[in-house]
Amino acid sequence: CGRGNSGKTIKVFKKRIHKKVSRKFNFLKKDFEMNYDEQNIFAKIIRGELPAEKIYEDEKVLAFMDIMPRSPGHFLVIPKASVRNILDIDNESLCAVIKVVKKLAVASKKAMNATGITIQQFSEADGGQEVFHLHFHIIPRYEGKPMDRPGQMVKDMSVLSLQANKIKAELGA
Ligand code: 5GP
Numbered sequence: 001c002g003r004g005n006s007g008k009t010i011k012v013f014k015k016r017i018h019k020k021v022s023r024k025f026n027f028l029k030k031d032f033e034m035n036y037d038e039q040n041i042f043a044k045i046i047r048g049e050l051p052a053e054k055i056y057e058d059e060k061v062l063a064f065m066d067i068m069p070r071s072p073g074h075f076l077v078i079p080k081a082s083v084r085n086i087l088d089i090d091n092e093s094l095c096a097v098i099k100v101v102k103k104l105a106v107a108s109k110k111a112m113n114a115t116g117i118t119i120q121q122f123s124e125a126d127g128g129q130e131v132f133h134l135h136f137h138i139i140p141r142y143e144g145k146p147m148d149r150p151g152q153m154v155k156d157m158s159v160l161s162l163q164a165n166k167i168k169a170e171l172g173a
Contacts, residue, residue, distance in 0.1 A: 001095030042133035053164045061079060063100060071147050077100050078133060101138065108140050111170035116141035118137070118141055
């Protein structure tokens with residue numbers, strides 16, 4: 001997410017094509033903005049209207065446990081910006097999110113004694129997305145153990161709290 005040479009190249013590229021594509025780009029952007037539903041579950045969690053077992057929060061990013069975990073320690077990392085999925089997020093917000101994804105992947109692998117990490121991101125219904133606010137799944141994995149079936153609500157919410165505390169403790173270490 002640093003600027004480096006690619007930042008310079010992008011700047012020159014942007015200047016050259018700006019006039020040509022700006023109208024089209026604005027149209028697409030507007031289209032995506034129109035499709036963002038402010039009442040989606042994750043928007044409500046960000047606004048504090050719904051509870052969540054939080055792991056991490058800063059100005060731009062929030063991470064919390066998934067209530068239907070595919071594996072012990074499964075959580076979600078989301079931008080606070082109102083973006084539907086990877087297709088409409090601006091680069092600045094994406095950089096902020098992906099840095100947290102990396103940081104929390106490392107911390108959760110250690111905290112959960114996992115032997116691997118699966119990261120998933122689904123965009124649009126046909127891509128498997130069900131909640132239309134961008135989110136990355138961070139799924140700790142354990143040797144020889146396949147992921148659980150999707151859509152199974154956790155039986156005991158206190159388990160999520162214990163797991164969140166483990167990951168938070170690792171972050172604080
Ligand atoms: P996706 O949109 O990538 O298919 O998945 C949405 C994810 O959000 C699922 O893994 C689901 O378990 C999770 N989820 C759905 N509703 C809630 C909720 O109210 N709270 C939390 N913490 N997770 C949720």
